[in-house]
Amino acid sequence: NIIIESCDGVKFSVARDILMRSELMKSMLEDHIEACGNDVDPIPLKDNCCHSKTLEKVIEYLTKHEEFEANDVPAWQRVEWDQQFVKIDGEEVFNLILAANFLDVDGLLDLGCRTLAYELGSCRSAEEVRGRFKLSNDFTPAEEERLAQEAGWVESTWRAA
Amino acid sequence: DDSSSAQAEGEETSQANKRSRIEKDKSSEVEASSHPYGVKPLGNLMFEEAENIRTSSLGKLNIFDDMTVIKLLSMLSYQDLNKIASASKALYVFSHNPDVWRNLTLETFGGDFTFTGNWKTTFGTRLLGDKFPGHVPLRVENLFSDVLFSPWMRATMTIRNAWLKRDNIDRRSNLSLEEFVEKYEKPGRPVIITDVIPTRPAQEAWAKETLLRRFGDVKFRVSATVDMTLDRFADYCSKASEERPLYLFDKSFCSSCPEMDKEYSTPIYFQDDLMRLVPAEIRPDYRWLLYGPARSGSSFHVDPNANFAWNALIWGRKKWIFYPPDQVPPGVELTSDGGMQQTEFSLLEWFENYYPQTKEGYRPLECLTTGGELLYVPKGWWHCVLNVDDSLAIATNCVTRYNLLDAVDYLQQASRAQSEYRTDDGDVPTSVIYPSPLLPSRPAVAATTASSCASDASAAAAVAA
Numbered sequence: 001n002i003i004i005e006s007c008d009g010v011k012f013s014v015a016r017d018i019l020m021r022s023e024l025m026k027s028m029l030e031d032h033i034e035a036c037g038n039d040v041d042p043i044p045l046k047d048n049c050c051h052s053k054t055l056e057k058v059i060e061y062l063t064k065h066e067e068f069e070a071n072d073v074p075a076w077q078r079v080e081w082d083q084q085f086v087k088i089d090g091e092e093v094f095n096l097i098l099a100a101n102f103l104d105v106d107g108l109l110d111l112g113c114r115t116l117a118y119e120l121g122s123c124r125s126a127e128e129v130r131g132r133f134k135l136s137n138d139f140t141p142a143e144e145e146r147l148a149q150e151a152g153w154v155e156s157t158w159r160a161a
Numbered sequence: 162d163d164s165s166s167a168q169a170e171g172e173e174t175s176q177a178n179k180r181s182r183i184e185k186d187k188s189s190e191v192e193a194s195s196h197p198y199g200v201k202p203l204g205n206l207m208f209e210e211a212e213n214i215r216t217s218s219l220g221k222l223n224i225f226d227d228m229t230v231i232k233l234l235s236m237l238s239y240q241d242l243n244k245i246a247s248a249s250k251a252l253y254v255f256s257h258n259p260d261v262w263r264n265l266t267l268e269t270f271g272g273d274f275t276f277t278g279n280w281k282t283t284f285g286t287r288l289l290g291d292k293f294p295g296h297v298p299l300r301v302e303n304l305f306s307d308v309l310f311s312p313w314m315r316a317t318m319t320i321r322n323a324w325l326k327r328d329n330i331d332r333r334s335n336l337s338l339e340e341f342v343e344k345y346e347k348p349g350r351p352v353i354i355t356d357v358i359p360t361r362p363a364q365e366a367w368a369k370e371t372l373l374r375r376f377g378d379v380k381f382r383v384s385a386t387v388d389m390t391l392d393r394f395a396d397y398c399s400k401a402s403e404e405r406p407l408y409l410f411d412k413s414f415c416s417s418c419p420e421m422d423k424e425y426s427t428p429i430y431f432q433d434d435l436m437r438l439v440p441a442e443i444r445p446d447y448r449w450l451l452y453g454p455a456r457s458g459s460s461f462h463v464d465p466n467a468n469f470a471w472n473a474l475i476w477g478r479k480k481w482i483f484y485p486p487d488q489v490p491p492g493v494e495l496t497s498d499g500g501m502q503q504t505e506f507s508l509l510e511w512f513e514n515y516y517p518q519t520k521e522g523y524r525p526l527e528c529l530t531t532g533g534e535l536l537y538v539p540k541g542w543w544h545c546v547l548n549v550d551d552s553l554a555i556a557t558n559c560v561t562r563y564n565l566l567d568a569v570d571y572l573q574q575a576s577r578a579q580s581e582y583r584t585d586d587g588d589v590p591t592s593v594i595y596p597s598p599l600l601p602s603r604p605a606v607a608a609t610t611a612s613s614c615a616s617d618a619s620a621a622a623a624v625a626a
Contacts, residue, residue, distance in 0.1 A: 094224060101229055113229070119235035120245060129248040135220030138250045143299060147247050152241045153285060153294050 003042035010052035011042050014059055021062045025102035027065050048096035054128075057092070060086060061108050064137065084113045163457045177363040198254045200301035200309045217267070218251030218304070227255075227308035235261050239269075239284065240243040250301040257298065258309065272380065272389030276397040277545065303572040315509040320455065320549055324512050325480055327519075330528040330536075341430045341506045341537075346469075346563055349539035351526055354428070358473050358533045362424040367553060369395070376418050381411040381450065391452075398454035398551045405507050406457040421450075423553065431471055434559040448557040458508045458547040461490045467567035468558035469540040477552025480530035482519065486541035490525070491518040493543070506513060508547055540564045550600055 002015045004025075019025045025043070033039050033105040045055070064085075068078050085092065097112035130137055139147065177614040194397040206213060216223050222230060234242060234256055246256035262280035266287065274287040285293035299375045331345075345352045358364055365371070377392040389397070394409050401407070415422035427434065436444055445466060452533075458479075463486070464470050472479075484490045492506070506514070519525050529549065531535055538544055560568045 006373035015567055056362045084419065094221070097229065101226070109229075109232075113233050114236055117233050120233065121237050121242065126247040129245060129252070130220075133222055133248075135222070135249045135252070136217045138214065138218055138246075139247075139253075146299065147253070149297060150294060151243050151247060153289060153292070154240050155241070 002039060004055070005044045006041040006052040007046050007050045008052050010055075012052075012055060012061075015066075018062045018066045019027045020057050021066060021105060022058075023029055023106075025103060030051060048104050049095060049102050051095065054092070054095040054099045056106065057088075057096060058103065058108065061111075062105065064104075065107060079153070086111060090119070188551040190572060196310060196311075196313055197298040197300070197304060198257060199304065200254060200313070201303075201305050202310045202314075203305050203307045205485055206305050213305045214301070214303045215251050215305070218249040219582070220249075221361070221405075222252075227306050230255050230260055231261065231308070234258070239265055240249040246307075251304055253299065254301055254304055254309065262311075263315045267387050269594050272383055272387035272393065275393060276400050306602075311510075312507075315507065316402050316404040316456070317514070320480075320547070323510075324516055324547075325529050325549065327527040327531055328548060330481075330526050334536075336430075337516075338429050345537060345539070345562070346430070349486075349541065351481075351528075351539060351542065352537050353528060354430070354535045354537070355533065357428045357535045357575070358475065361426065363421075363473075363475060363555075364533065366424045367421070369476060369551075369553070372553070375420075379417050381414065381417065381452075383407050383408065383409050394452065400451075403452045403454075404509055405454065406454045408457040409450070409452040411450045412446045412448065415448070425473070427557070428471070429561050430537070431557070431561070434556075435560040435562070436468075436560045445558075448555065451554045451556055452552070453548045454547055454551050456509060459545060460508050460511060461493050461543050463541060463543055464558055466558075466560075467540045467564050468560055468565060470556055470558050471535060472530075472538060472539040472554055472556045473535045474530045474532055474548075474554045476508065476553060477554070478532075478549040479530045479552055479554070480547040480549050481528050481530065481536065482545050485524070486543070488523055488525075488543070490543050490545070491515040491522075508545065511545070517583065540567065 001015050002016050002019050002025075003011055004019070005011050019029070019039075029039070030042060031042075034044050064081060065078070067073075068081075086096075093112055093115050095111065097116065100108035100112055119132070120129065123132060126137075127154075129135070139146075201209070219225075219230070221234075225233070234237065234245065237245065242256050242261070246253045259280045262284050266274055266280055266284045269284070270287055274283055277283045277286055280297065281296050282293070285296065330351050330353055331365070332353045332355055334354070336352075336354055344350070366375075373391060373395055377388050377395075380390050383389045383394060389407075389409070394498070397407060436447055446466075451472075461484075463484075476513070482490070489495060492511055494620040519527070528536070
């Protein structure tokens with residue numbers, strides 16, 4: 001087992017194989033062992049995205065997927081578990097994406113992004129996007145008009161269908 | 162007749178224009194302000210008294226880096242993308258990233274589209290035909306991003322003449338088999354043979370207009386993921402200006418076009434290819450038709466299974482850089498198990514960032530092959546290839562007695578044997594990467610086994626016949 005330390009000082013003990021699913025941890029581990037001369041000292045993850053709450057989730061994901069692979073679990077089952085796994089607070093999805101990106105865990109990054117993309121896509125209008133994601137409408141009225149005219153082609157596909 | 166000659170003329174002019182752009186010897190710094198959506202490089206923030214609109218314009222999404230934002234948007238349907246694009250200026254620009262629309266086009270339509278020069282328009286036109294109103298980019302101010310800016314810059318800048326100048330590989334004609342073996346195959350050195358292709362029917366029969374006339378509606382594999390007719394692909398090539406263009410890479414061209422199989426033949430130097438004795442069902446992929454626009458090519462790699470290769474360029478121009486087996490090229494990282502770390506940067510980015518290192522430190526072998534030239538790529542050598550013009554070539558991997566034992570060694574390491582490599586960015590290596598320095602070569606043993614191989618070979622050939 002390897003010990004990692006979140007940015008808020010919480011230590012986690014994780015099986016080496018499971019931790020190696022993070023490409024970053026894979027490369028960090030070698031350097032860390034060389035620097036400390038042992039593999040007992042905790043590896044500090046100082047990046048802000050590695051908060052204990054998020055790290056806990058990441059470790060949960062890594063552990064489960066290691067299990068899935070070891071038992072050759074069918075894809076649909078993994079997807080089902082994944083979908084339950086991301087039924088979390090909107091803020092946490094953001095943190096999960098950041099952590100997955102930082103720790104270089106492809107599957108989790110994909111999962112997080114798909115979840116957020118779904119939220120983005122479910123907005124019924126540009127106005128709703130702005131509201132939910134706190135962005136300003138920085139178009140001038142003339143620009144908005146122009147975009148609306150051009151964007152009409154999407155609606156026309158509904159009519160065509 | 163008139164229209165086809167006019168077309169040919171127009172094509173010649175556009176090819177000539179392309180060539181003259183490429184041959185200009187000036188450094189091609191492109192005005193930051195000419196990005197179609199107004200994006201500027203991140204570095205400009207240093208001297209421009211402006212704030213990056215990213216913060217307010219992306220809101221909560223500002224916490225993500227550019228790549229993640231693009232990744233997010235790549236997961237949306239075109240309908241949702243359209244909605245998002247009207248939310249804010251930054252989202253508008255990110256939503257119009259060409260990669261996003263290229264992926265949408267390929268995923269939705271496969272190879273069945275006509276490229277218009279812009280991927281969004283290509284998608285829209287393919288979807289709606291005339292009813293698509295077109296797309297006029299809206300330029301925004303104060304959006305700074307390298308991830309959005311640099312690929313566009315590399316896609317439109319001319320290929321620097323400085324990258325093409327060094328040409329230090331032997332060019333030979335009237336090369337006897339014996340001399341080839343002694344001087345090039347045994348010691349493992351690249352060589353360009355100039356008098357093979359001109360004598361083959363392919364030289365004329367595969368001229369661009371002729372090829373299109375003959376096989377325009379035949380489908381070929383492009384970028385390992387879609388099949389496109391030659392017509393459509395050639396059309397794409399004439400309009401494409403991309404950092405990582407689509408690349409036609411087809412291993413079945415002789416089955417799709419049996420006539421092509423008869424129009425070229427293996428040069429005498431490579432006829433002793435023992436892989437032809439391997440049953441077709443298990444033989445690794447070994448020959449490809451390669452057709453790509455300027456800027457397409459292959460990043461640094463070593464051909465798999467200790468095979469060597471020959472690359473016959475029918476028309477176009479290819480820039481090659483070679484490093485010997487024990488010399489890892491700049492910018493290439495080996496993983497701990499000796500495999501190559503797949504680099505994330507594009508071929509052009511490599512040239513931009515690492516080509517200068519070829520002048521300091523270790524000097525690689527380089528050349529610029531033109532139509533009619535055949536290049537021998539010795540086993541184990543690192544090489545990268547950049548298509549300087551639209552280019553058509555055949556590449557073939559072989560095993561003769563001189564690399565037989567090495568090849569067998571590799572094949573026995575089954576876990577490392579892969580015959581096809583997939584990327585979705587258009588930059589397709591000809592084959593997968595192998596840790597050549599880890600494998601000792603055994604020239605002494607090869608000589609004694611060679612004679613028995615030869616007799617086995619002829620026996621097997623007789624059986625096969």
